[in-house]
Amino acid sequence: MALDGNPARVRLDARLTLAGVVREFLWQNWCGDPGKFVLGGILGRLHAETALSPPGCDDAASPSTLAALAGWGQPQPFLGAAPVRCGPLPPRSEAPGTGPMFGSDPFWFGPYAGYDETRRAIRIRADAPHTRNGWQIKTLWLVSQHANATVNVRVGDLAQDAQMSVRLSGRYLLQRSFVLDPAHPGAFHDPATADFPSYVYFSRAGCYFVEASWPSGMTRVILGVGR
Missing domain, CATH: 2.20.130 (S-adenosyl-L-methionine-dependent methyltransferases)
Incomplete structure (x- = not known):
């Protein structure tokens, strides 16, 4: 092995x-x-x-x-295997100035973790920090500036027996629903998009979803998460 x-x-x-x-x-x-x-x-x-x-x-x-260990002496429980094909093939496309991310114009997100195309899952590294909120993964959210509208985002797990939460940069609270306003971005890297850095937390391995809606459309991305 x-x-x-x-x-x-x-x-x-x-x-x-x-x-x-x-x-x-x-x-x-x-x-x-x-x-x-x-x-x-x-x-x-x-x-x-x-x-x-x-x-x-x-x-x-x-x-x-x-x-x-991500934190010296920090307890690190075992994270289970990433499930196989929790849902349909997640949409992926080139985000301006960034590269392939989940979603499509005008909304994208990208976890700083490996993506297993066979399992359709995010693979969390063994040295990812584990906190009381779960495994912590740095994640970038993007909204196209031409959308000229806010994007409402909701996250969660399909089985409703685990937790996924998001802490946007500059905010203390963990959220499972939040609004991304391109008029008030958290960072900039490309004039075509508004950037929103964050940390996302997963309580265990499982199947999770990200839903986003804006005045002219919506998208739903389903991903497995695990080792």
């Missing part, structure tokens, strides 16, 4: 003291041969090894992963 993220690396920029410097890594979901394993570390010209026991098998359909 493959081990995604091996070898894992972290940049160490610290003054070494007698108290030591701690950096932590997380190995999850080993469903392969429970043979002998060795943990090796390299720091400059220094090299050390020690025997290592593999983690348990949480989901045989998901890869085993190794990654530096």
Whole structure:
């Protein structure tokens, strides 16, 4: 069974003291041969090894992963496998000055995560931060300036037993419905669009939707989310 993220690396920029410097890594979901394993570390010209026991098998359909923890010492629960084909093929198109994103003119969004076309799912990396609100993924929302209208957005999960929420840049509250007003963008990168940076949170692996509507139309995107 493959081990995604091996070898894992972290940049160490610290003054070494007698108290030591701690950096932590997380190995999850080993469903392969429970043979002998060795943990090796390299720091400059220094090299050390020690025997290592593999983690348990949480989901045989998901890869085993190794990654530096997003927050040192932060608990990182296991995220299940991304479901396969939660819905129809999600619309994707070239957004001005950005590249392929979900949606089409005048509304797009793009999570900073890998997209698995076979599963029609977003694949969250093992080192993605996990918070009390769920796994955190940086996401950019775009509205075309020529639309000259606000876009109403609603997010959620299809099974209604998980949570998806959004924190737009500059706002404290988590929201499951919000308005994107191109007259008041959160950022700029291209004169043709209004940008709205955000963080999106998923409570677990599952099937999620993004609905957007504006005076002349609407769209609904369904995506799987998981490892």
